[in-house]
Amino acid sequence: MSLDGFTDIAAVDELPDKGFVVKAADDVQIVLARYDGGVHAVENLCSHAFARFDGGRLRGYRLMCPLHGACFDIRTGATMGPPAAHGIRSFPVEIVDDRVFVKLEA
Numbered sequence: 210m211s212l213d214g215f216t217d218i219a220a221v222d223e224l225p226d227k228g229f230v231v232k233a234a235d236d237v238q239i240v241l242a243r244y245d246g247g248v249h250a251v252e253n254l255c256s257h258a259f260a261r262f263d264g265g266r267l268r269g270y271r272l273m274c275p276l277h278g279a280c281f282d283i284r285t286g287a288t289m290g291p292p293a294a295h296g297i298r299s300f301p302v303e304i305v306d307d308r309v310f311v312k313l314e315a
Contacts, residue, residue, distance in 0.1 A: 215303055215310035222307065224248060229267050229283075235313055239300065242267055242283045249283045250300040250311045256281075257293040 238253035260276035279293035286299035
């Protein structure tokens, strides 16, 4: 398997079950979430008021912004609740040898 364009961003064991961590890759802040057997990556920037998700919550696949409660699908970045009207960037993820790789071009 080729990992061209992917960046090694974290070890799988750094990710909490049903939670998330924030990592930086190439000057992009990334939310990495492990949920229901999958690892997902979205940009750490709410599309509503441009707040960071660092103090937010993950409920199922819903990533909630701590500022105004906007919700996004951690799998796709799609908006799941107001006040956000637009989704956030999501990134392809590959797991190789217990390492998480994220493709930043999307």
